[in-house]
Amino acid sequence: MDIVDDSSIVTTEVSSLLDPASCSAVGDTFMSDSAVLNGQTSQPLKVYLRIRPFSKAELASNESQDCVTVENSELVSLSAPKDSSAMKNCERGIGQSVHKFTFTKIFGPDTTQAEFFDGTMKDLVNSFTQGQNGLVFTYGVTNAGKTFTIQGSPKDGGILPRSLDVVFGYIRGRQYPKMNLKPYLGNDVMKLDPAQVKQEEASKASLFSSLKEDGMKTVSSTGNLRTLPLSNEVSLVQVKTFFIFLDADGESVNQFSAWVSFFEIYNEYVYDLLDQFLSSKNQKRPALKICDDQAGISYVKDLKWFNITSTEEACKILQIGNKNRSLASTKMNQQSSRSHSIFTIRLLKLSSGDDPSVLGVSEMSLCDLAGSERCNKTQTVGDRLKEAGNINNSLLILGKCIAALKQGQNPKKASYVPFRESKLTRLFQPFFSGKGKACMIVNINQCASTYDETLHVMKFSAVAKQVVQVIQPRNFDFMAPRIVGKDGKVITEIDADVSIEDLLSDDEEDEMDMTVMSPEDLLRKIEELKEKLVTERQNKLILEMQIRKEMGEAMYQQMVHLDETWSKRFEEFKETTEEQLENRLEMYKKAIRNHAYRQAMDDLEEDYVSYEEFQAEQEKVMERDQKIEELEIALGMKKQSNGDDASTGPLEALTQRNQEKEKTIVSLKLQLQNIKDVTDLNIRRLSEENEMLKQHLKVKEQEVRGLQSLAERAIQLEASVTELQTQLDESRKLVSSVDVCEPKPKKGLFSNIRNTMTGTPKKTKVIEKTEETTGLTRKKHLLARK
Numbered sequence: 059m060d061i062v063d064d065s066s067i068v069t070t071e072v073s074s075l076l077d078p079a080s081c082s083a084v085g086d087t088f089m090s091d092s093a094v095l096n097g098q099t100s101q102p103l104k105v106y107l108r109i110r111p112f113s114k115a116e117l118a119s120n121e122s123q124d125c126v127t128v129e130n131s132e133l134v135s136l137s138a139p140k141d142s143s144a145m146k147n148c149e150r151g152i153g154q155s156v157h158k159f160t161f162t163k164i165f166g167p168d169t170t171q172a173e174f175f176d177g178t179m180k181d182l183v184n185s186f187t188q189g190q191n192g193l194v195f196t197y198g199v200t201n202a203g204k205t206f207t208i209q210g211s212p213k214d215g216g217i218l219p220r221s222l223d224v225v226f227g228y229i230r231g232r233q234y235p236k237m238n239l240k241p242y243l244g245n246d247v248m249k250l251d252p253a254q255v256k257q258e259e260a261s262k263a264s265l266f267s268s269l270k271e272d273g274m275k276t277v278s279s280t281g282n283l284r285t286l287p288l289s290n291e292v293s294l295v296q297v298k299t300f301f302i303f304l305d306a307d308g309e310s311v312n313q314f315s316a317w318v319s320f321f322e323i324y325n326e327y328v329y330d331l332l333d334q335f336l337s338s339k340n341q342k343r344p345a346l347k348i349c350d351d352q353a354g355i356s357y358v359k360d361l362k363w364f365n366i367t368s369t370e371e372a373c374k375i376l377q378i379g380n381k382n383r384s385l386a387s388t389k390m391n392q393q394s395s396r397s398h399s400i401f402t403i404r405l406l407k408l409s410s411g412d413d414p415s416v417l418g419v420s421e422m423s424l425c426d427l428a429g430s431e432r433c434n435k436t437q438t439v440g441d442r443l444k445e446a447g448n449i450n451n452s453l454l455i456l457g458k459c460i461a462a463l464k465q466g467q468n469p470k471k472a473s474y475v476p477f478r479e480s481k482l483t484r485l486f487q488p489f490f491s492g493k494g495k496a497c498m499i500v501n502i503n504q505c506a507s508t509y510d511e512t513l514h515v516m517k518f519s520a521v522a523k524q525v526v527q528v529i530q531p532r533n534f535d536f537m538a539p540r541i542v543g544k545d546g547k548v549i550t551e552i553d554a555d556v557s558i559e560d561l562l563s564d565d566e567e568d569e570m571d572m573t574v575m576s577p578e579d580l581l582r583k584i585e586e587l588k589e590k591l592v593t594e595r596q597n598k599l600i601l602e603m604q605i606r607k608e609m610g611e612a613m614y615q616q617m618v619h620l621d622e623t624w625s626k627r628f629e630e631f632k633e634t635t636e637e638q639l640e641n642r643l644e645m646y647k648k649a650i651r652n653h654a655y656r657q658a659m660d661d662l663e664e665d666y667v668s669y670e671e672f673q674a675e676q677e678k679v680m681e682r683d684q685k686i687e688e689l690e691i692a693l694g695m696k697k698q699s700n701g702d703d704a705s706t707g708p709l710e711a712l713t714q715r716n717q718e719k720e721k722t723i724v725s726l727k728l729q730l731q732n733i734k735d736v737t738d739l740n741i742r743r744l745s746e747e748n749e750m751l752k753q754h755l756k757v758k759e760q761e762v763r764g765l766q767s768l769a770e771r772a773i774q775l776e777a778s779v780t781e782l783q784t785q786l787d788e789s790r791k792l793v794s795s796v797d798v799c800e801p802k803p804k805k806g807l808f809s810n811i812r813n814t815m816t817g818t819p820k821k822t823k824v825i826e827k828t829e830e831t832t833g834l835t836r837k838k839h840l841l842a843r844k
């Protein structure tokens with residue numbers, strides 16, 4: 059079954075464009091999905107989802123397995139890939155393979171930076187220019203696109219440079235050119251004397267000069283390269299130009315002064331990313347403290363603020379801070395942010411004139427959270443493991459706070475929100491207590507390998523989306539900031555509209571900044587706080603007990619559920635196992651039957667008796683039966699003839715006869731055995747002889763074959779001799795004819811022939827005779843051998 063997080067679905071409103079003329083309508087537009095009660099606005103926390111496109115490497119490594127499907131602009135479904143824990147759990151019967159989540163608005167992989175900014179940030183930036191505070195934080199696993207969303211790439215800026223563009227677009231031509239009014243503590247402004255102003259200008263110039271080696275250009279939100287004023291002189295020329303702005307009716311209009319800070323929370327320590335100390339690598343970075351002002355608003359003590367006059371200057375400051383950011387390469391992202399970084403812009407609204415009064419301060423923070431991955435995924439060890447632990451811890455506390463805030467919406471279940479358990483949540487606290495609007499951007503990738511982490515992120519966001527934010531009615535005029543002197547004490551010569559009495563009248567002590575209180579006041583404050591602490595602790599204890607009870611109940615329910623599930627699974631397992639065993643038993647039975655059949659067939663073959671043997675045996679049996687009958691008859695007759703004698707010793711006689719017979723049988727058996735042995739011996743001898751004879755016969759056969767071949771050869775020779783004889787006869791005839799024609803004998807060949815011829819007939823005859831004799835002898839011999 060799919061899970062649908064169908065809690066309060068928020069309609070996305072599109073705010074008006076941020077030109078000064080349209081700004082008056084912004085507040086109303088923003089309120090459209092909000093409820094207003096006692097001047098306070100409550101609205102669900104806006105949670106936007108951005109899905110990163112696949113990188114080439116991810117596509118090549120089969121990361122694309124259709125895990126994320128955007129159903130519509132507010133609904134997304136996640137399907138577990140086959141190797142994920144979610145899928146394995148699902149196969150075990152725990153959890154589902156498909157989850158659905160709703161968001162304020164979903165931005166798919168094709169969304170451009172401009173589209174994303176328009177769809178998420180415009181109203182927030184707009185209200186910021188109107189005096190409303192704002193917080194934007196990105197949440198997601200490492201490599202999901204959080205930094206890309208906030209800062210963007212050099213060619214295509216993210217929401218931060220785009221917001222700055224809007225802010226500077228709004229205050230263009232109305233910038234207060236001096237640096238003598240500077241943000242102080244949580245919401246106040248410090249008036250600097252000329253020496254301090256000079257110092258301020260020098261530190262800004264020095265900060266900018268640290269980037270000199272890296273080049274003189276930075277990038278705006280739209281990717282255009284802008285040349286920055288790098289030297290002190292140039293920026294001073296800018297700030298020294300002073301105008302009094304007048305509206306159409308000749309009335310003076312407000313002026314604005316923009317200041318920025320950039321810090322990170324790394325391993326639960328706060329570090330100023332714009333601190334000049336950072337340029338020296340050997341020096342240990344000084345960690346900053348988080349304090350509360352008298353209104354309970356947390357701020358970073360001694361944080362450096364820099365006055366900026368353009369987006370370019372702000373981008374340059376971002377660039378400097380980025381250089382100092384604790385980056386470390388993790389397995390999943392080569393340029394992974396290992397810290398939570400917070401870039402803040404404070405806008406001071408000032409009255410017109412050369413020596414203006416402060417009308418209000420608004421603040422907008424953009425927080426790039428570190429990746430929410432777990433240690434095992436990133437294979438973290440050593441320092442990285444410690445970082446991961448701290449990152450996970452602060453995100454866990456953020457999750458706890460969000461869950462507690464959600465629970466707190468139910469008046470019956472008001473719970474303690476552990477904001478103070480981590481630096482990050484301490485700084486976020488004011489935004490969840492009415493200080494301003496907060497909005498969350500959830501970044502995910504679509505990779506199959508990080509599916510389980512992504513699902514965790516989505517579940518976190520589903521809870522966050524249910525948090526309803528209560529926002530105090532606030533604009534620049536709502537709460538005038540105090541102006542303090544260089545010693546930090548409140549000074550009187552401020553806004554003409556607001557008297558010092560007004561500022562201090564209600565409860566002077568409460569208004570006082572703790573850092574400038576007298577020792578007595580501090581002691582009194584401490585006592586008060588102690589009392590508060592005791593009460594808070596008591597409340598906390600009660601709450602804890604409640605929570606424990608609820609958790610106990612929830613756990614009991616879960617145990618019952620688990621018990622049921624396991625019983626069911628056990629039954630199923632039992633059934634299937636029984637079935638399997640039965641099948642196996644049948645198999646064995648069948649195998650045994652087959653085996654028995656085969657055995658029987660084998661036995662049958664061994665015991666096979668031919669029909670003739672059987673017939674002979676039958677005849678023997680019949681003969682034996684007949685003999686027995688005859689013997690029985692004979693025995694009966696004998697009994698009769700014995701008459702009375704039989705009464706005394708027939709049994710003894712029978713026993714004796716029986717014994718004799720048995721002896722006979724034994725001796726017969728012995729004889730039979732002997733005969734059998736002799737027969738066996740004879741058979742063995744005979745077979746040996748037979749074997750020998752066979753061998754002999756073989757030899758003889760070979761000899762006969764040899765003789766036959768010899769006879770054939772002799773016949774051939776005889777034929778050739780006969781042929782030669784014929785030839786010789788012919789030669790003789792020829793020679794005799796030659797003798798008649800040539801009477802004169804010649805020497806050499808002819809004389810030799812004549813000599814030969816004269817002696818030849820005798821010799822030839824002898825030869826003939828000899829040959830005939832030899833042929834006849836041979837023939838006789840052959841025939842004899844044959």
Ligand SMILES: Nc1ncnc2c1ncn2[C@@H]1O[C@H](COP(=O)(O)OP(=O)(O)OP(=O)(O)O)[C@@H](O)[C@H]1O
Pocket residue numbers: 109110111167198199200201202203204205206207211391393394395396427428429430501
């Ligand atoms: N919408 C997008 N379009 C194109 N590329 C993107 C997008 N989002 C992120 N990327 C790219 O994905 C990579 C990771 O993004 P990024 O560094 O912003 O992740 P991250 O969530 O901030 O990671 P970490 O928490 O580790 O810092 C970068 O190379 C970035 O350029």
